[in-house]
Amino acid sequence: xxRPPSExxxxxxxxxxxxxxxxxxGLARLLGxxxxxxxxxxxxxxxxxxxxxxxxxxxxxxxxxxxxxETGWGRNGETWTFMRALGELGEPTWFKLGDGDLATHVDxxxxxxxxxxxxxxxxxxxxxxxxxxxxxxxxxxxVRTVVATDxxxxxxxxxxxxxxxxxxxxxxxxxxxxxxxxxxxxxxALSAPDLAGIIxxxxxxxxxxxxxxxxxxxxxxxxxxxxxxxxxxPIIGGQAVKGPTAKIMAELGLEPDSRTIxxxxxxxxxxxxxxxxxxxxxxxxxxxxxxTNTMMRSLDxxxxxxxxxxxxxxxxxxxxxxxxxxxx
Ligand code: GDP
Ligand code: FO1
Numbered sequence: 001x002x003r004p005p006s007e008x009x010x011x012x013x014x015x016x017x018x019x020x021x022x023x024x025x026g027l028a029r030l031l032g033x034x035x036x037x038x039x040x041x042x043x044x045x046x047x048x049x050x051x052x053x054x055x056x057x058x059x060x061x062x063x064x065x066x067x068x069x070e071t072g073w074g075r076n077g078e079t080w081t082f083m084r085a086l087g088e089l090g091e092p093t094w095f096k097l098g099d100g101d102l103a104t105h106v107d108x109x110x111x112x113x114x115x116x117x118x119x120x121x122x123x124x125x126x127x128x129x130x131x132x133x134x135x136x137x138x139x140x141x142x143v144r145t146v147v148a149t150d151x152x153x154x155x156x157x158x159x160x161x162x163x164x165x166x167x168x169x170x171x172x173x174x175x176x177x178x179x180x181x182x183x184x185x186x187x188x189a190l191s192a193p194d195l196a197g198i199i200x201x202x203x204x205x206x207x208x209x210x211x212x213x214x215x216x217x218x219x220x221x222x223x224x225x226x227x228x229x230x231x232x233x234p235i236i237g238g239q240a241v242k243g244p245t246a247k248i249m250a251e252l253g254l255e256p257d258s259r260t261i262x263x264x265x266x267x268x269x270x271x272x273x274x275x276x277x278x279x280x281x282x283x284x285x286x287x288x289x290x291x292t293n294t295m296m297r298s299l300d301x302x303x304x305x306x307x308x309x310x311x312x313x314x315x316x317x318x319x320x321x322x323x324x325x326x327x328x
Pocket of ligand 1: 021207208233240295
């Protein structure tokens, strides 16, 4: 596969566990260790005594090239002896932990209990699996996404996995966020003097990006970084590529389209990337917008979209410099 020339400087992408991960894979191909991925930890939970961080796992496996691309979570070539034995003991089996995947959670759990920070454990696992990009949990403090549904509040994994996103969502809240702190690593990534751009991946704004932005300080760090901020729409032609984003938007009384996504981020971003299928909506977006293929099926698609986002950021930076020079 041909590799387009990468741009200078360091870059940050914000990601959940699906659309954002695909873009992160493309960016990592171009940038290696010059990329920091700030990952949602609102989906984290303790299950069977194990500390599970699903989005960190998915980013780690995807960048290490061992993600199960069919499910979009877990490792490829996985075996399930542990789950079968767990079922024989009458224990809950709704959340599936493959034998290889189990090692990630056991490693995380004992290291946390020994006093390590989630960030340090992520770095250790990334290095062990040969990942050069920096995978950064949004915080080392616990933040837990709670989904308020018609049937009452549900923890995120109950809503998402146990009940298959079927309950009607009325609101989301991020427990612990107000007291959480961004890590030193996140602060450093967002205040790097050579930061060239910040990209909000095409993740679910309400379930994956908002928890990151809810950590006090992160929005301000983004704004004061001086770097261009662009968001990629996770909605294509009024539908989510995967998962409940469009369903949740409708349940929250919002039009499930790219325009609504742009509005959601309008006070934070400088530019918006939307799919060619939504060309007709471009004029209604009150932001500088790039229309392109955002459907990432192949590695080439991921790298191409990553390159487009970087070129867009570069253009936004240059425009701002020209604007500054032109102002009296
Ligand atoms: P989650 O943590 O599993 O919910 O994953 P994310 O929040 O990172 O991503 C969910 C969103 O990814 C959904 O809204 C999808 O529409 C979007 N998505 C998945 N694949 C693609 C893709 O190839 N292109 C775009 N534009 N969005 C995608
Ligand atoms: N998603 C499922 O739909 N079913 C599962 O049994 C499941 C297990 C699982 C184990 C480890 C892990 O890291 C992720 C896992 N996921 C599973 C994915 C996951 O919980 C969700 O896709 C995310 O939280 C949303 O990003």
